[in-house]
Amino acid sequence: MKVLGIHDGHTSTACLIIDGEVRVAVSEERFTKVKGQGGFPYHSISYILETEKLNSSEIDKIALVGRIKPLESIKEYSGGRQKYFPILLKYYPLNPRNLIQSFLDFQSKKRLTHPKLNEGLNKFGFSKEKIQIIEHHQTHAATAYYLSHFYQNQQKVLVFTLDGSGDGLSGTVSIVDEDRNWKRLKSISSFDSLGILYSRTTQLLAMRPWEHEYKLMGMAPYTNIEYSEKVAKVFDSYLSLSSDGLGLENKTKLWGNSLLEQMYKDLRGYRFDSIAGGVQLFHEKITVNLIRNWIQKTGIHNIALAGGSFMNIKANKLVLDLPECDDLFVMPSCGDESCAIGAALEVYEKDKKDTHPKIQVLGNLYWGNEYSEKEILHTLEKYNSTLEYKKSSQIEKEAAELLASHKIIAxxxxxxxxxxxxxxxxxxLANPSKSDNLRKLNIAIKMRDFWMPFAPSILWECRHEYAVIEKDIDACYMTLGFDSKEKAREDIIAALHPYDFTMRPQFVKKEHNSSYHKLISEFKKITGIGGVLNTSFNLHGMPIVNSPEDAIYTLLNSELDAVVIEDYLVWKK
Structure with a gap:
């Protein structure tokens, strides 16, 4: 069975599941070069159909994310519902949560008649009869469960979702039993959103909500804990756990723009770093206590997490550290870009027959495009006057040698x-043993904020040498933070947080990526170091490269020493 998942909101994405396997998943921003590109994912769907050599009639089901049309951009977020909702509250004496639900019920009737959606479906010749609409938070929950080992092993699990807002909710708590039956225990209204509070704080600090929340998390460790606690008390006056400790409760009538206005008043005079530290401390406290309370109530100690709030690797670390948590799965990249995958998984699981294969457990995430040699050579020949290149049968070894000599490569x-x-x-990639490499990488290539850490890719076999690991879970996707050991502070210092020396590692298994594993292994043979510094291949503010042309553009417009494109080593003359 072939299921196409479509998310047409912010960071729009499409994915294809065939017989329980995620075959392709890609976000629209990779094609348009607009970070966070929203709207109908035309390019992504075209790529999927072309790559898999399918026509629209061969798609069995279409899984559409959201009961209502999701927001496409931050402009819509700040200027629409978030702007007018506080005004409505003044004139309609409804419970705010009921007002949100009423709006949702009204908008949901128009989901399949939205002009942009219809235009997209018609372009590809998709029949509306094939469409199944999956609620936003159920798409998050589906990724957390179906791709985890809990599904494969038929283990009982608590599934949590937390984000800003989706279909009128900001969070859910569900149980999935040993027979894979779902029961939602709790729905948390968008009015009581922990994610919106964090995003509004990001906006307060003149950064882009929905995108720059990670910068606050990166700044937080620099702050004096006393200052963070003072700011956290301000957030305590806005939002808390519900009286039973099993939900969240907005303690004001503030939401959206009205909340932001109040924050400007209450946090005037506090330093930037204190606010970052305060919101992070508050976020961690609420998240950890909510999950602990549910574990204690249900007696279930297996936890699965998804939704944009669980992109916060520091909070995830504290969840893993809970004595009550026996096992944890965090969906990688669990913002709304994952919703298309969750929708497709949900439709596949509910509609598959006994003869269909079950969903495959998450292995690697290499679901995007790859280059043909013809495409690579065509691009390289265009730049003969400015580039030199060679093909190598030992490309991993040559790349490792460059890294060992402190060259920065892509x-x-x-x-x-x-x-x-x-x-x-x-x-x-860079040699992580020298802090100067971090400075060069940041100033000459990435231009990131000075306080932001980079991350390491560490051989799976070396993980215990560098990270403090008390519960040995598959941390292969940069979803969790770890404390570092002394050896890490010697070998991979440039890939640790500069202040608290924590790390956000990718533990690299050979079966997930044999070529990358070989490169790091060759680097270890030369240097004795079992990891490299790894950051995304893009210039500041741009999406990750998506073609040989993108790769060469980045090389020519940065201080990169060389680029590896498949078996070709490329450098400037």
């Missing part, structure tokens, strides 16, 4: 990784 090999994190195939 790698564009194999299928592109899906999601927000670089996992080695569209990556900029």
């Amino acid at each position: 790698r564009s090999s194999g299928r592109m990784e899906w999601g927000a994190r670089s996992l080695g195939n569209r990556a900029i």
Whole structure:
């Protein structure tokens, strides 16, 4: 059975599942070069159909994300529902949560008649009869469960979703039993949103909500804990756990723009870093206590997480550290770009017959495009006057030698990784043992904020040498933070957080990516270091490269020393 998943909101994405396997998943921004590109994913769907050599009639089901049309951009977010909702509250004496639900019920009737959706469906000749609409938070929950080992092993699990808002909700709690039966125990209204509070704080600090929340998380460790606690008390006055400890409760009538206005008043005079530290501390406290309370109530100690709020690797670390948590799965890149995957998984699982294969457990995330040699050579020949290149039968070894000599290189090999994190195939790599490399990388290539850390890719076999791991779970996708060991502070210092020396690692298994594993292994043979610094292959503010042309453009417009494109090593003359 072939199921096409479509998310037509912010960071629009399409994916294809065939007989329980995620075959292709790609976000629209990779084609348009607009970070966070929203709207109907024309390019992504075209790529999927072309790559898999399918026509629209061969798609069995279409899984559409959201009961209502999701927002496409931050402009819609700040200027639409978030702007007018506080005004409505003044004139309609409804419970705010009921007002949101009433709006949802009204808008949901127009989901399949939206002009942009119809235009997209008609372009590809998709029949509306094939469409199944999946609620936003159920798409998040589906990724957390169906791609985890809990599904494969038929283990009982608590599934949590938390984000800003989707279909009128900001969170859910569900149980899935040993027979894979779902029961939703809790729905948290968008009015009581932890994610919106974090995003509004991002906006307060003159950064882009829905995108720059990670910058606050990166700044937080620099802050004096006393200052963070003072700011966290301000957030305590806005939002708390519900009286039973099993939900969230907005303690004001503020939401959207009215909340932002109040934050400007309440946080005037506080330093930037104190606000970042305060919102992170508050976020961690609420998240951890909510999950702990549900574990204690249900007696279930297996936890699965998804939704944009669980992109917060520091909070995820604290969940893993809970004595009550026996096992944890965090969906990689679990913002709304994952919703298309969740919708397709949900439709496949509910509609598959006994003869259909079950969903495959998550292995690697290399679900995007790859380059043909013809395409590579065509691009390289265009730049003969400015570039030199050679083909190598030992490309991993040559790349490792460059890294060992403290060159900064980029790698564009194999299928592109899906999601927000670089996992080695569209990556900029550096020797992590020297802090000067971090400075060079930041100033000459990435231009990131000075306080932001980079991340390491570490051989699976070496993970215990570098990370403090008390519960040995598959941390292969940069979804969790770890404390570092002394050896890490010697070998991979440039890939640790500069202040607290924590890390956000990708533990690289050979079976997930044999070529990248070989490169790091060759680097270890030369240096004795079992990891490299890895960051996404893109210039500041641009999406990850998506073609040989993109890779060469980045080389020519940065201080990269060389680029590996499949078996070709490329450098400037």
